[in-house]
Amino acid sequence: MTVSPKDIAGYIHKLYFPPSRKVSWSFDDFIGRHPVRYFGYCRWALFEALQAAGIVKDDKVLIPGFICRDLLSAINTIGAIPSYYNVDKHTQLADDPDSLPWAKVILAVNYFGFPQKLEPFHRYCKRTGAVLIEDNAHGFLSHDEEGQALGTRGDIGIFSLRKTLMLQNGAAMVVNACDKSYTIKPQIEIKQAGMSISFATKLFLKKSSWFINLRMIRYLSLFIRTVRKITTGHWIAPSAPDAEFRLPVNAAPCIELRYSLDYLDVEQEISRRRGLYRLLDSVMRQNDFEPVFATLSAQVVPYTYPFYASGHRIDKAKEVLKKLHLECFPWPELPDAVAPEAPTEYKSVWMIPFLW
Numbered sequence: 001m002t003v004s005p006k007d008i009a010g011y012i013h014k015l016y017f018p019p020s021r022k023v024s025w026s027f028d029d030f031i032g033r034h035p036v037r038y039f040g041y042c043r044w045a046l047f048e049a050l051q052a053a054g055i056v057k058d059d060k061v062l063i064p065g066f067i068c069r070d071l072l073s074a075i076n077t078i079g080a081i082p083s084y085y086n087v088d089k090h091t092q093l094a095d096d097p098d099s100l101p102w103a104k105v106i107l108a109v110n111y112f113g114f115p116q117k118l119e120p121f122h123r124y125c126k127r128t129g130a131v132l133i134e135d136n137a138h139g140f141l142s143h144d145e146e147g148q149a150l151g152t153r154g155d156i157g158i159f160s161l162r163k164t165l166m167l168q169n170g171a172a173m174v175v176n177a178c179d180k181s182y183t184i185k186p187q188i189e190i191k192q193a194g195m196s197i198s199f200a201t202k203l204f205l206k207k208s209s210w211f212i213n214l215r216m217i218r219y220l221s222l223f224i225r226t227v228r229k230i231t232t233g234h235w236i237a238p239s240a241p242d243a244e245f246r247l248p249v250n251a252a253p254c255i256e257l258r259y260s261l262d263y264l265d266v267e268q269e270i271s272r273r274r275g276l277y278r279l280l281d282s283v284m285r286q287n288d289f290e291p292v293f294a295t296l297s298a299q300v301v302p303y304t305y306p307f308y309a310s311g312h313r314i315d316k317a318k319e320v321l322k323k324l325h326l327e328c329f330p331w332p333e334l335p336d337a338v339a340p341e342a343p344t345e346y347k348s349v350w351m352i353p354f355l356w
């Protein structure tokens with residue numbers, strides 16, 4: 001039996017608009033009750049993690065070249081010096097850890113919620129004494145093959161919770177290596193802050209799932225983008241020219257973060273994201289698109305559906321997704337120091353978001 005695009009669109013709709021259920025949950029238990037601090041953005045969590053690791057001006061921080069340029073603001077605000085290693089087509093470390101330059105911190109990224117293999121990073125840390133920060137911005141709720149939660153495997157883990165939960169902002173830093181006596185500052189005050197019009201609209205739409213659907217959201221987005229194109233010249237807002245140097249304004253998380261973590265239907269969220277991934281994987285493979293990851297293993301809870309496309313294939317991908325009322329976006333905007341010489345793969349990754 002063949003499944004029509006209409007059936008797939010109906011199923012996808014259910015996954016984008018799951019029923020809201022209040023289920024008691026504990027982030028503290030999830031991370032093994034290690035010290036945690038909450039922030040507005042993962043960039044702030046990294047800034048604090050670097051400071052906890054003792055990073056000061058002119059210290060070297062080793063990060064992957066395949067990274068969004070905004071993340072550099074955490075390193076540059078301290079005055080530390082970023083240097084880069086390579087990742088392969090499946091986002092795993094491509095360089096020999098024994099040949100990597102000396103740095104005080106190395107960042108390992110769980111791209112799109114898929115675990116980074118940490119053995120080579122541990123080898124590097126053993127040789128150099130570097131602190132391992134596990135960037136789990138994308139991987140909240142994901143586990144590795146040994147069943148360990150991503151973000152709890154490095155000396156320090158950072159999470160961008162706002163990427164997978166419907167929140168105006170929210171991120172966390174978790175200190176896993178409690179034996180290393182890092183200096184952890186007190187939690188910054190979490191205050192009621194104003195809500196942006198765009199986020200308030202999203203929340204309203206989310207709560208109105210009885211009359212809203214993905215088609216309407218696509219038209220609404222198209223309208224907003226057309227206004228943006230006319231007023232700024234861009235369909236999608238690019239990152240600011242100084243994004244590599246300026247941290248976001250809000251260091252503190254929104255007040256709703258605590259509630260979202262205390263009442264989270266984890267089972268539903270895991271099956272929602274895995275269900276969307278599997279559906280989109282079959283659609284994109286049928287249309288000859290290459291996924292970034294060959295398989296979705298049982299412990300992985302993906303953040304988006306990432307795939308490779310370049311040249312005219314991007315138009316084809318957009319056409320395929322339009323039939324499902326979905327969109328795709330390129331990721332990431334690379335650091336200025338990396339972009340000119342970046343491998344083609346770094347510039348051909350697109351993703352289909354699971355939150356709108």
Ligand SMILES: Cc1ncc(COP(=O)(O)O)c(C=O)c1O
Nearest residue numbers: 041042043068071109135137160
């Ligand atoms: C791998 C990775 N780490 C960290 C960040 C920064 O997250 P935030 O936007 O919450 O500061 C991003 C942003 O896209 C990212 O892709």
